[in-house]
Amino acid sequence: MGLLNFIPDSIFEILGMIVGGAACFVIAIQVVKEYRVPYASSMSMGYVSGWIGVYLFWALYGFRFGVMALAITNCIAVTLQTVLFILVWNKRNRPAF
Secondary structure (H helix, E strand, O other): OOOHHHOOHHHHHHHHHHHHHHHHHHHHHHHHHHHHOOOOOOOOHHHHHHHHHHHHHHHHHHHHHOOHHHHHHHHHHHHHHHHHHHHHHHHHOOOOO
């Protein structure tokens, strides 16, 4: 860990925002795909809802310890994952024709 101590905290915060933003972009891609594809989703509700819990924990962790890169990007991820949950839920509960 000695090498990491030489890197300023501000650099880690910026990199955290970039990497967290990239993760949110990946979730957004899945949201758009689920929205556009009319077929039933192949995603399990456990998987989708489990990630909401993971992102929520890390958002709260970020707020608790003042790590804004974690707090902000994971709040965005919770929102996107919740939208994904709603899309998957609606597709599963739609009557089949």
